[in-house]
Amino acid sequence: MASFKITGGLKLSGEITPQGAKNEALQILCAVLLTSETVTIHKIPNIIDVVKLIDLLGDLGVEVKKLSEESYQFKAENIDLEFFGTKEYTQKAASLRGSIMLLGPLLSRFGKAMIPKPGGDKIGRRRLDTHFIGFEKLGAKFLFDNKSSFYHIDASALKGTYIHLDEASVTGTANIVMAASLAEGKTTIYNAACEPYLQQLCKMLNRMGAKITGIGSNLLHIEGVSELKGTEHTMLPDMIEIGSFIGLAAMTQSEITIKNVGLEHLGIIPDTFKRLGIKMEFRGDDIFIPSQQSYEIETFIDGSIMNIADAIWPGFTPDLISIVLVVATQAKGTVLVHQKMFESRLFFVDKLIDMGAQIILCDPHRATVIGLNRQINLRGISMTSPDIRAGVSLLIAALSADGESTIHNVEQIDRGYQNIDKRLNALGAKIERVD
Ligand SMILES: CC(=O)N[C@H]1[C@@H](OP(=O)(O)OP(=O)(O)OC[C@H]2O[C@@H](n3ccc(=O)[nH]c3=O)[C@H](O)[C@@H]2O)O[C@H](CO)[C@@H](O)[C@@H]1O
Numbered sequence: 001m002a003s004f005k006i007t008g009g010l011k012l013s014g015e016i017t018p019q020g021a022k023n024e025a026l027q028i029l030c031a032v033l034l035t036s037e038t039v040t041i042h043k044i045p046n047i048i049d050v051v052k053l054i055d056l057l058g059d060l061g062v063e064v065k066k067l068s069e070e071s072y073q074f075k076a077e078n079i080d081l082e083f084f085g086t087k088e089y090t091q092k093a094a095s096l097r098g099s100i101m102l103l104g105p106l107l108s109r110f111g112k113a114m115i116p117k118p119g120g121d122k123i124g125r126r127r128l129d130t131h132f133i134g135f136e137k138l139g140a141k142f143l144f145d146n147k148s149s150f151y152h153i154d155a156s157a158l159k160g161t162y163i164h165l166d167e168a169s170v171t172g173t174a175n176i177v178m179a180a181s182l183a184e185g186k187t188t189i190y191n192a193a194c195e196p197y198l199q200q201l202c203k204m205l206n207r208m209g210a211k212i213t214g215i216g217s218n219l220l221h222i223e224g225v226s227e228l229k230g231t232e233h234t235m236l237p238d239m240i241e242i243g244s245f246i247g248l249a250a251m252t253q254s255e256i257t258i259k260n261v262g263l264e265h266l267g268i269i270p271d272t273f274k275r276l277g278i279k280m281e282f283r284g285d286d287i288f289i290p291s292q293q294s295y296e297i298e299t300f301i302d303g304s305i306m307n308i309a310d311a312i313w314p315g316f317t318p319d320l321i322s323i324v325l326v327v328a329t330q331a332k333g334t335v336l337v338h339q340k341m342f343e344s345r346l347f348f349v350d351k352l353i354d355m356g357a358q359i360i361l362c363d364p365h366r367a368t369v370i371g372l373n374r375q376i377n378l379r380g381i382s383m384t385s386p387d388i389r390a391g392v393s394l395l396i397a398a399l400s401a402d403g404e405s406t407i408h409n410v411e412q413i414d415r416g417y418q419n420i421d422k423r424l425n426a427l428g429a430k431i432e433r434v435d
């Protein structure tokens, strides 16, 4: 397990460019299985989860060609379905969340697929019912083998139908859209997730020959086609990285320009950070964040305490709630942070409390943060990163703190942030990676 040794209290400055989006990459990479033709993808982030998924595609028989640092070509012409039965498949597929989206394409193109319980962040229960109920409605048979913890699905043919999802699951919607694209007839998905990465997936599928309408809404119509063609696709900038950099700049009083953010795809993210008092200027497609001695959390119009909660898109993404929480610890004012979706994502506040932050964990979903307004600095401590976003939040806290901090298990951070130590050091941070 690698660790970061962080010297706190340094102001950063300069420009930083976000990586291609992690969660978009996981969807898009699975979609290459839908065609035997070549798919070229640009802005692929070099992060652990994505590297693992590319590796897994290669093991399944996809021809993978690296064109440059961020561009790859994929050709899923000869798929080795025997690979499902190997130990290697079990081990690799179980180590990331995104592998669940191999199911939809494999089911629709080859009539069967199986997967062990997927990994990803341990942030509470992460059910998969939406995926499997959707596949069943399309005509697939589903079996969960308790002994091996494997999910099996198979179908001689998928048939389009009306599906009202019980929840707007992001990866669930992606899976069902991919399966329905090659099903016979028309599928309607209501209560579909509609975040930018799903929109990107649907647009890519349409370029491949799929017939999807309603993109960007929670009502998708998919007219099944018999085959899909190759295409070229470029990933959006990672909105969670962008939010993390906004929080980092505010916490460390740094002047940072975040380049090429894809502003039109950021939804309510910039406004949510503005409600914490963080100033920012939009310069073309860049976000400029000035160095701020202090930032004050707004109250609601009636004077009551601000509440920031996650919600399905176009609401505020749950993946930035931990960042909001850490940024609030040095703001002026009070905020109630409400993580509605995941039930174990706020426990990392213990570490922030050890660092001197004033936080009351009300229950697993809610924490009240009483900002210190820089009257007291956080102090460096030794801690372990529990999940990807808590990990980056702790990194931000450590960069703003007095003294040295150590964060263990930084592989959690590497799952989603490309070379974060090197990129922040280039802005003046002092982060040493120790193996
Ligand atoms: C690989 C990937 O893309 N991971 C993302 C994906 O995970 P993933 O697709 O696994 O997450 P889901 O959208 O399925 O659900 C996330 C959680 O929210 C709950 N839920 C979901 C929808 C809803 O209407 N109500 C509700 O309570 C679910 O029960 C679950 O606990 O979307 C999540 C929600 O944006 C993000 O945190 C993850 O980073």
Ligand SMILES: C=C(OP(=O)(O)O)C(=O)O
Binding pocket: 022, 023, 049, 096, 097, 098, 119, 120, 121, 319, 388, 389, 416
């Ligand atoms: C929860 C996350 O990832 P995953 O779904 O891959 O665990 C995340 O990206 O914040």
